Amino acid sequence: MAEQGTTRFEQVVLPHLDDAYTLACYLLRDQHDAQDAVQEAVLRALRYFDGFRGEDARAWLLTIVRNYCYTWKKGRATDRSTVAFSDTADHVADVRATDDLVIQSTESERVKAAVDALPDELREVIVLRELNEMSYREISEVVGVPIGTVMSRLSRGRNRLAEALGADSRRAG
Amino acid sequence: MTCADCLESLGPYIDGELLANEAAVIEEHLKTCPDCAAAHQRLVSTTSRLRAALTRHPAPDVLKARIRAALVQPVAEVSAAPKRVPFYRVVGWPSAIAAAAVVAVLSSALTFSVTARRPAGETVRSELISSHIRSLMPGHLTDVASNDQHNVKPWFNGRVDMSPNVPRLDSLGFPLVGGRIDYIDGRSVPVIVYTRRQHVINVYSWPTNTTNEPPVTASSHGYNVIHIPRNGEELWIVSDLNRAELGDFARLLVGNS
Numbered sequence: 001m002a003e004q005g006t007t008r009f010e011q012v013v014l015p016h017l018d019d020a021y022t023l024a025c026y027l028l029r030d031q032h033d034a035q036d037a038v039q040e041a042v043l044r045a046l047r048y049f050d051g052f053r054g055e056d057a058r059a060w061l062l063t064i065v066r067n068y069c070y071t072w073k074k075g076r077a078t079d080r081s082t083v084a085f086s087d088t089a090d091h092v093a094d095v096r097a098t099d100d101l102v103i104q105s106t107e108s109e110r111v112k113a114a115v116d117a118l119p120d121e122l123r124e125v126i127v128l129r130e131l132n133e134m135s136y137r138e139i140s141e142v143v144g145v146p147i148g149t150v151m152s153r154l155s156r157g158r159n160r161l162a163e164a165l166g167a168d169s170r171r172a173g
Numbered sequence: 174m175t176c177a178d179c180l181e182s183l184g185p186y187i188d189g190e191l192l193a194n195e196a197a198v199i200e201e202h203l204k205t206c207p208d209c210a211a212a213h214q215r216l217v218s219t220t221s222r223l224r225a226a227l228t229r230h231p232a233p234d235v236l237k238a239r240i241r242a243a244l245v246q247p248v249a250e251v252s253a254a255p256k257r258v259p260f261y262r263v264v265g266w267p268s269a270i271a272a273a274a275v276v277a278v279l280s281s282a283l284t285f286s287v288t289a290r291r292p293a294g295e296t297v298r299s300e301l302i303s304s305h306i307r308s309l310m311p312g313h314l315t316d317v318a319s320n321d322q323h324n325v326k327p328w329f330n331g332r333v334d335m336s337p338n339v340p341r342l343d344s345l346g347f348p349l350v351g352g353r354i355d356y357i358d359g360r361s362v363p364v365i366v367y368t369r370r371q372h373v374i375n376v377y378s379w380p381t382n383t384t385n386e387p388p389v390t391a392s393s394h395g396y397n398v399i400h401i402p403r404n405g406e407e408l409w410i411v412s413d414l415n416r417a418e419l420g421d422f423a424r425l426l427v428g429n430s
Contacts, residue, residue: 006244014240017232025230032318035236036311042240111226129188130223136190155184162219 009049013042016058019132020065026127027069029116033076041068059134059141066124066142114164122157129154174202179209183216235314235350238371242309242413294389294400297358297409302396304355305375305411308364314373315351315366325352329363335406337363337378338430345425347374367422372414374422381407388423390416399423 020041024034045064052060115123121143128139136154140147179202185191186199203210308314317328322339329336332354343349350366350373357377367374383402390399397419401408410426412419 010244014237017237017240018229021232021236022230031230034230035233035239038232038236039239039243039311043243046244107222108226108228111222115223115227126223127227130220131227131229136185136188151184151190154188158184158216158219161223162215165219165222 006046009046012052012054012057013045013049013061016061017042019058020061022131023062023124023127024065024069026115026123026131027066027120028073033072037069037072038065040072041065044068056138056141058132059138062128062132062142063144070120111161111165114161117164118157118160122153122160125150125153126157126161174198176202176206176209179203179206180212183209183213187213187216187220234371235368235373238368238373239309239311239314241371242306242373298391298393298398298400300357301375301377301398301409301411302394304357304364304377305373305396308353308355308366308375309373314353316353318351320349320351322349325349325365328352329354333361333363335363335378335380337365337376338426339365340426340429342367342422342425342429347422347425369412369414369418369422372412374410374412374414374419376426377409377411379407380405383407390420392416401427403427 017038020038021034024038024041025031028034028037041064042061045061048064115126118126124143125139128134128142134142136147136150139150139154143150145153179199182191182195182199186196191199203213317325319325320343322341326336326339329352337352339349339352341349347367347369350368352363352365354361355364355377356362357379360379362377362379365376365378367376381402382405385404386402388399388401390397392398396411396413397416399410399419401410401423408427410419410423412422414422
């Protein structure tokens with residue numbers, strides 16, 4: 001029985017490992033942390049698997065991965081006993097990313113830095129939409145907010161990126 | 174349709190989230206309104222830049238290997254612990270105490286005879302398998318993560334009393350992942366980590382006074398363990414990789430170090 005459960009779990013959940021790892025890499029911005037977080041999240045998913053009703057396995061797994069990534073980040077922040085108020089952190093990230101943008105030459109490094117500089121709530125919807133190609137309904141399930149909120153966050157995220165990248169290419173040119 | 178309505182719907186429009194008739198209205202408006210058409214153009218170019226520049230990250234083989242190993246473990250634990258009815262409920266207290274005394278005497282005698290007969294290699298082997306399984310849990314695989322032997326080898330300086338061999342075997346299909354220190358058989362030993370497809374291979378080594386002996390391969394709990402005593406050093410290789418390929422790995426490792 002347990003054996004069968006694990007096999008079904010593997011068939012349903014493991015095909016979405018690439019999406020899970022991509023999301024974790026962008027949320028944690030560190031590939032080793034992302035590996036540990038995805039492994040831990042998958043084990044949690046196995047524990048909750050009885051509660052999975054068989055609708056959208058990808059959205060279900062990514063919900064667990066996303067939530068675990070934030071738990072992980074919070075744990076890290078208190079571990080280091082830093083006073084990581086999100087406003088301060090975003091501000092620092094913005095400054096660093098702007099500096100990087102001036103130095104970094106390739107397009108993909110510039111785009112990556114601009115995405116990294118976004119606050120978490122905007123970055124996650126951008127990654128889920130542009131890289132994992134999820135629908136608004138799926139994103140709303142993963143992030144746990146109404147579709148209208150997904151729409152407005154996506155729009156804010158894209159506007160910020162257009163600004164950051166547009167301003168930068170003018171400066172370069 | 175007003176321009177404000179149009180601008181608000183541009184996101185859902187390019188994401189294919191609008192119904193056909195809603196999309197048709199936007200399309201009509203974009204043909205006649207240059208401002209909204211420019212905004213549409215900007216949005217399309219931003220998303221295509223994002224998609225072109227951002228990389229997806231496929232889950233690395235080592236992550237898949239760790240997940241596969243972790244998925245096997247909990248099931249094994251569950252099946253190994255069947256529901257038990259407490260012994261004293263079945264037989265009553267006095268006889269339970271008497272029986273316990275007999276069991277205690279017998280089991281210590283048994284333990285003694287078993288440990289007396291068990292070769293020293295056996296306990297090391299089971300320690301190594303435990304270490305291998307532990308290494309697959311989150312955060313335990315490597316203390317130094319690098320596919321470059323020039324980063325991995327010097328990391329051990331001053332941390333253990335020997336410098337392990339770290340040959341590069343990635344061109345032969347066994348990429349290096351990193352290294353760590355484990356505690357085996359009462360001492361700190363260096364561990365070098367390689368992978369083969371989705372299998373993790375842990376290589377342990379420590380100094381000893383044995384001479385060259387032929388390798389010994391043993392299997393237990395689905396893991397293969399190869400023991401190679403040679404030139405004052407013991408080499409132990411542990412993996413769930415099949416015997417044939419692990420044997421190839423052992424030959425390459427010894428041949429290249």
